Amino acid sequence: MRNGLLTIGLGLLALLLVFMTSSCGWDGTYRYPCQSPENWESPECNEPICEADGTCTKYLLPEEALNE
Numbered sequence: 001m002r003n004g005l006l007t008i009g010l011g012l013l014a015l016l017l018v019f020m021t022s023s024c025g026w027d028g029t030y031r032y033p034c035q036s037p038e039n040w041e042s043p044e045c046n047e048p049i050c051e052a053d054g055t056c057t058k059y060l061l062p063e064e065a066l067n068e
Helices: 002-022
Strands: none
Touching: none
């Protein structure tokens, strides 16, 4: 009996962990507009405009993403 309850408890814990980790994923938005590929060529994402607040695409993305 105790072994069965332990198995059920571990199963519920595993289900809870899966739910919790799946709910903290990417929601389809970007933190900064210049991270979105749609905005990479816009003036506010390129020098000199973006230099003041540091939101240039080259600062927000890894170099590998920019070379694709």
